[in-house]
Amino acid sequence: MPAHRLMPTQESADLIRLVRDIAADVLLPRAAEDETTGRFPREVFATLGKAGLLGLPFPEAVGGGGQPYEVYLQVLEELGSAWASVAVGVSVHTLSCSPLFHAGTAEQVGQWLPDMLGGEQLGAFCLSETHAGSDPAAMRTRAVLDGDLYVLDGAKAWTTHGGQADFYTVLARTSDDERHGISCFLVPADAPGLVADTPERKMGLTGSTTAATLLTDVRVPLGQRIGAEGDGLSVALAGLTAGRLGIAAVATGVAQAALDVAVEYARQRETFGRPIIDHQGLVFLLADMAARVESARATYLSAARRLDAGLPFAQQAAIAKLVATDHAMAVTTDAVQVLGGAGYTKEFPVERFMREAKVMQIFEGTNQIQRVVIARDLCRGTAGAVTHVDGPAC
Structure with a gap:
């Protein structure tokens, strides 16, 4: 039976009821089959976006839902009880939008974030590497400044939505400084040189695509660096x-x-x-x-x-x-x-x-x-x- 919840407002209680309806009508009928076939349910994320569920913890002024984390997390739990792959995807999408919201300029936020939070764009977060999972400071992917462009080269492992995302939030080394040598970049999926490797064959969450992200001479405009150089980590x-x-x-x-x-x-x-x-x-x-x-x-x-x-x-x-x-x-x-x-x-x-x-x-x-x-x-x-x-x- 559904969890008993004490929500902070009537609005949040109504939101939980909406999420339960979506879970029952959209997620549960197809979760088992899509997990069996390994099919990525992209259209489900579009549905969640239209319902306002992809930007809940972000302010309404930037296209978000203006909900506290206390509410957002209970929405994630409801989604997770119906289909974990989708719930993890929503969490990862939120993570991929977070650097832009917290460290981006007002111009960057206004240009990109509303579409990301509205369901038009699905994000991926590229931090881990095969030799640098629990130790991200050991990453080897590099971004070299060339005029008004950064040139990115390297490989990111275990990218949720790899090959499915519309944008990638990529962390890359811009100097050898141990504490301030990593920067953050917003890279569109169609950037030349960005390729998703063959998806991993996983034990679970098979409805969520996970793949290495390969970056070869990927050119990113200076204006798509998020935050100051060296502040990425x-x-x-x-x-x-x-x-x-x-x-x-x-x-x-x-x-x-x-x-x-x-x-x-x-x-x-x-x-x-x-x-x-x-x-x-x-x-x-x-x-x-x-x-x-x-x-x-x-x-x-x-x-x-x-x-x-x-x-x-x-x-x-x-x-x-x-x-x-x-x-x-x-x-x-x-x-x-x-x-x-x-x-x-x-x-x-x-x-x-x-x-x-x-x-x-x-x-x-x-x-x-x-x-x-x-x-x-x-x-x-x-x-x-x-x-x-x-x-x-x-």
Whole structure:
């Protein structure tokens, strides 16, 4: 059954109802088939864009929905409970727009962002490289200034929407400075020299295209550099911190969907003359699954409220990503167990949920990296501050 939500406004409650209708009418009827065939559902993103769901956390003045992260993330969770590939795509699109919004000039924002947020354009975020996943500062893709153009050469790995996107937010090295040697560029998909490699054959999220992005003598006008030269890494990492909350929300949605299937199956399946949900050993397993889903939701919402209040939230985002994705892996695995042999077949979606949950412990910073982030904050002694914030953000 759908999650019980306490939304901050009537508008946001209505938004959740709209998202549930779209999930039921547009996403759920085709999710299983498209995941089986590996078909990328581009038209679904157009539908979400027309409904205003691709720009929710951005201000209305630039074409966004003007919603707080607390609301945006619950929309992502609802999408994730219906179709994880689409929800991850929305999160990645938001991430790809973030540098432009936060570091772009007013002219750049006015020129490009409204179409991006309106569904006319779908974005990709190019940071990771094969040898520089958890360590983006080790990237080798370079951008060399040549007059009023930058020339980009290199390869980016694991690009969500690679070959499907209309624009790529690309991070490239502009100098050898360890801290300020990386810059951010907005590169259109039709730029000569930009090519998507053969899509990866993945264990899950097969409806979301993932491919390496190859850049060979790609010429980017100076006006498509986002932010100052050398500021790219800080811009990218700021976006990734918020992006971790997106993945936490999607993972929670997958876990909620797995719990719902498991509970319904346990009510219908009978052994020893009664539904298996009446057996204490089984119902306790379901109770633990429910506790994990609720704790994941509470954790990401707590971090989102800090973001909305303008408070530091990096540690809380790392905790939310760690907790939500680890819980999603546990809940989906337990859902397969509840269904027994049926859960191991493709007749039920729980085996797909389990495969989808696994990658969420890996991308947007592995859960081992999240522990590093949390530990560094603990070592710095930054936890424990007491802050009062007026208004509903408290």
